[in-house]
Amino acid sequence: MIERYRKELNPAQLEAVMHDKGPLLVIAGAGSGKTRTLTYRAARLVEDGVPPDAILLLTFTRKAAREMLRRAALLLDARCERIAGGTFHSFANTVLRRHAPRVGLSPGFSIIDRVDMEQLLGLLLKETGAPPDHGAFPRKRTLAEIFSKCANKVWSLEETIDRDYPHFAPYLESLQALRTAYTRQKEQQQLLDYDDLLLKLRDLLTGDPETRDALAGGYRSIMVDEYQDTNRIQAEIVFALARPHGNIMVVGDDSQSIYSFRGADFRNIMDFPRVFPDARVITLEENYRSTAPILEVTNAILSQAQEGYPKHLFTQHSVGPRPVLVHAGSENSQSRFVVDKVRELSAGGVPLEDIAVLFRAGFHSFDLELELTREGLPFVKYGGFKFIESAHIKDLLAHLRVLANPYDRISWHRLLLLIPKVGPKSVEKIYRAGVAAQRGLAGFLPDPLPAGGGAGLKRLRELLDALGDPHLSPSRAGEAVYRYYHPILRDTYDDHPRRARDLEQLLQMMERYRSLERFLSEVTIEPPTAVSDNSLSLADDTADRLVLSTVHSAKGLEWHTVFILWALDGRFPSIHSLEAPEQLDEELRLMYVAATRARVNLFFLSPGYVFDRASGMVLNRPSRFLEGMPAAVLKRESAEIW
DNA sequence: AACCAAAAGTTTTTT
DNA sequence: ACTTTTGGTT
Numbered sequence: 122m123i124e125r126y127r128k129e130l131n132p133a134q135l136e137a138v139m140h141d142k143g144p145l146l147v148i149a150g151a152g153s154g155k156t157r158t159l160t161y162r163a164a165r166l167v168e169d170g171v172p173p174d175a176i177l178l179l180t181f182t183r184k185a186a187r188e189m190l191r192r193a194a195l196l197l198d199a200r201c202e203r204i205a206g207g208t209f210h211s212f213a214n215t216v217l218r219r220h221a222p223r224v225g226l227s228p229g230f231s232i233i234d235r236v237d238m239e240q241l242l243g244l245l246l247k248e249t250g251a252p253p254d255h256g257a258f259p260r261k262r263t264l265a266e267i268f269s270k271c272a273n274k275v276w277s278l279e280e281t282i283d284r285d286y287p288h289f290a291p292y293l294e295s296l297q298a299l300r301t302a303y304t305r306q307k308e309q310q311q312l313l314d315y316d317d318l319l320l321k322l323r324d325l326l327t328g329d330p331e332t333r334d335a336l337a338g339g340y341r342s343i344m345v346d347e348y349q350d351t352n353r354i355q356a357e358i359v360f361a362l363a364r365p366h367g368n369i370m371v372v373g374d375d376s377q378s379i380y381s382f383r384g385a386d387f388r389n390i391m392d393f394p395r396v397f398p399d400a401r402v403i404t405l406e407e408n409y410r411s412t413a414p415i416l417e418v419t420n421a422i423l424s425q426a427q428e429g430y431p432k433h434l435f436t437q438h439s440v441g442p443r444p445v446l447v448h449a450g451s452e453n454s455q456s457r458f459v460v461d462k463v464r465e466l467s468a469g470g471v472p473l474e475d476i477a478v479l480f481r482a483g484f485h486s487f488d489l490e491l492e493l494t495r496e497g498l499p500f501v502k503y504g505g506f507k508f509i510e511s512a513h514i515k516d517l518l519a520h521l522r523v524l525a526n527p528y529d530r531i532s533w534h535r536l537l538l539l540i541p542k543v544g545p546k547s548v549e550k551i552y553r554a555g556v557a558a559q560r561g562l563a564g565f566l567p568d569p570l571p572a573g574g575g576a577g578l579k580r581l582r583e584l585l586d587a588l589g590d591p592h593l594s595p596s597r598a599g600e601a602v603y604r605y606y607h608p609i610l611r612d613t614y615d616d617h618p619r620r621a622r623d624l625e626q627l628l629q630m631m632e633r634y635r636s637l638e639r640f641l642s643e644v645t646i647e648p649p650t651a652v653s654d655n656s657l658s659l660a661d662d663t664a665d666r667l668v669l670s671t672v673h674s675a676k677g678l679e680w681h682t683v684f685i686l687w688a689l690d691g692r693f694p695s696i697h698s699l700e701a702p703e704q705l706d707e708e709l710r711l712m713y714v715a716a717t718r719a720r721v722n723l724f725f726l727s728p729g730y731v732f733d734r735a736s737g738m739v740l741n742r743p744s745r746f747l748e749g750m751p752a753a754v755l756k757r758e759s760a761e762i763w
Numbered sequence: 764a765a766c767c768a769a770a771a772g773t774t775t776t777t778t
Numbered sequence: 779a780c781t782t783t784t785g786g787t788t
């Protein structure tokens with residue numbers, strides 16, 4: 122194998138792959154073979170006798186982990202599939218289920234997503250009553266944002282308010298009380314939000330040396346991908362796991378750090394050599410993805426960053442078309458330009474799935490989606506609004522969640538409110554009685570049923586009785602809920618046929634699971650990524666489809682041709698980032714990530730004269746990140762046909 | 764107490 | 779454009 126490694130890797134990559142013990146930092150520029158390096162190293166470790174289940178590979182998505190392990194298995198053999206791999210959150214879930222009591226949890230805890238978090242905060246907000254008026258009190262959505270920021274940045278509430286929400290300073294006390302109430306509710310109901318998963322894992326690893334050593338000893342070699350997008354808690358987790366043996370390899374690129382809104386701090390990667398003083402540092406700068414003209418543009422974008430380590434990628438692919446900045450008259454002319462070009466490329470033999478349209482925010486592609494549908498061009502969209510967060514999916518899941526965790530207040534609220542004549546007051550009464558009974562699910566809705574709304578409640582109880590059978594498989598339970606829920610769906614939504622199809626898809630996903638708890642946690646931690654799909658064939662995964670994606674969801678991927686929509690000042694960079702240099706830098710890195718996805722063709726689209734409702738401004742200039750570039754680097758073109 | 768209609772307030776990105 | 783809040787009616 123060593124011969125093969127020598128042949129297929131460049132010297133820097135080879136050095137990283139052959140690195141054996143001790144800490145290693147790999148700074149891997151875009152397209153420099155980062156995935157390849159990780160994959161080969163995983164295979165190399167297994168080949169040299171490290172048991173696969175003693176290797177831990179933490180990645181940004183589970184899909185990325187699966188793909189790397191699949192490739193490692195192709196390289197070496199099937200043993201590589203047994204390497205432990207996943208995201209920090211999924212790893213936390215697995216570990217916590219096993220060691221829950223050590224951090225004061227029951228192993229049956231439920232995981233709640235952002236929407237659930239907001240809902241619970243909404244309930245508590247109503248309960249505590251409005252504080253004395255000092256201007257607008259944060260809405261539940263903002264509350265979730267604030268509390269989550271505290272957790273991710275490891276800031277106190279006061280610090281968070283001071284720094285990012287000074288206008289809420291008069292409410293500090295109420296906010297504090299609300300946060301305490303929220304924490305207490307989660308404890309009582311055995312709920313963990315996304316942030317808790319990481320916090321509890323960190324606590325487990327730092328507070329309990331015995332478990333820490335057992336775990337860390339079990340994982341003799343640890344690899345972390347996309348290290349620039351980890352936050353402080355994740356860094357602490359890595360540190361705790363790696364400290365006993367120091368066999369830790371982290372890979373990342375400070376120039377591609379795009380998750381600071383979630384607490385990620387690229388200083389983690391910069392500080393790695395200080396935290397692990399004997400760390401070896403390897404830099405990968407040769408780009409194997411893009412042509413030289415594309416790299417000229419991406420290097421020029423990056424050179425505008427205020428902060429960060431200078432970097433200059435190079436390539437041996439010298440020829441290729443110059444990237445283009447396309448001036449379009451309107452949003453629709455932008456869409457039509459993309460459609461026409463896609464048709465042209467497709468006719469020239471480029472597969473649709475090798476073409477991507479990237480944008481800053483999910484809604485930026487709406488007009489294009491209409492145009493593509495009209496033209497009959499098939500596409501998949503990643504990022505933006507999520508399938509799993511739509512009301513009908515959450516409705517169905519709520520019924521299943523109370524089976525797994527009968528004290529889950531948010532789910533009871535959601536499912537009871539669906540019943541006619543049942544409102545918030547009745548829900549609370551039913552919930553309180555159920556909790557007081559302390560008989561699990563059986564304690565809810567006992568005889569006699571509350572008066573009023575009787576028919577609906579009776580139907581619900583029949584459902585719950587049927588679901589009480591512990592031998593029921595997740596998908597059978599799901600089907601029962603679907604039969605119960607379908608009439609409600611029909612009455613509530615005029616687009617119920619489409620929603621019914623979504624639910625059927627969900628039921629199909631459930632068939633792969635034997636444990637309901639497991640299905641529920643996995644679907645919450647790592648929900649399916651594709652959010653919309655206009656191709657007619659439902660089950661046809663292999664269909665050749667154009668890719669639409671937010672830049673964030675495009676991380677790590679590459680395409681033959683990339684279109685970047687709305688390269689318009691005020692949109693990209695977003696108008697909200699113009700004040701703070703730090704935020705502007707993040708927008709710049711985002712543009713850099715987007716542009717470095719392209720192998721051959723790169724188009725920036727800039728529609729003129731667009732009215733931005735949020736700011737009340739007319740946006741009509743191309744992104745400041747592109748505007749000053751010489752024509753020799755960035756070609757200008759107009760999309761107007763008339 | 765539940766339901767409905769009108770009004771007001773919000774807009775990234777994701778585990 | 780869309781969700782969330784509000785006020786009024788049943």
